[in-house]
Amino acid sequence: MFRNYLKTAVRNLWKNKAFSLINIMGLALGLTCSLLIMLWVNEEYKVDAFHKNGSQLYSVFERQYHDGRVDAFLGGPGTTWPPKAAEYFRQT
Numbered sequence: 001m002f003r004n005y006l007k008t009a010v011r012n013l014w015k016n017k018a019f020s021l022i023n024i025m026g027l028a029l030g031l032t033c034s035l036l037i038m039l040w041v042n043e044e045y046k047v048d049a050f051h052k053n054g055s056q057l058y059s060v061f062e063r064q065y066h067d068g069r070v071d072a073f074l075g076g077p078g079t080t081w082p083p084k085a086a087e088y089f090r091q092t
Contacts, residue, residue: 059074060074061073061074
């Protein structure tokens with residue numbers, strides 16, 4: 001029975017080549033995008049998961065504006081962060 005289904009599928013693929021190519025390429029593109037998104041989300045969940053207090057860790061982003069363009073960086077200059085952190089913790 002499976003053999004008959006396989007024969008029918010192959011015959012339809014050869015009969016409608018352009019339509020089959022479009023469908024197969026769309027399926028491959030969809031699966032690839034889904035896999036890449038899944039890998040990205042999985043990687044984001046693993047960031048800092050090994051720390052004891054991982055839920056209390058935060059990232060610091062810095063925005064720089066140059067000629068109407070915005071650049072964002074993870075972190076900032078190392079010399080400016082410790083005084084700001086000390087100032088923040090004194091306020092809270």
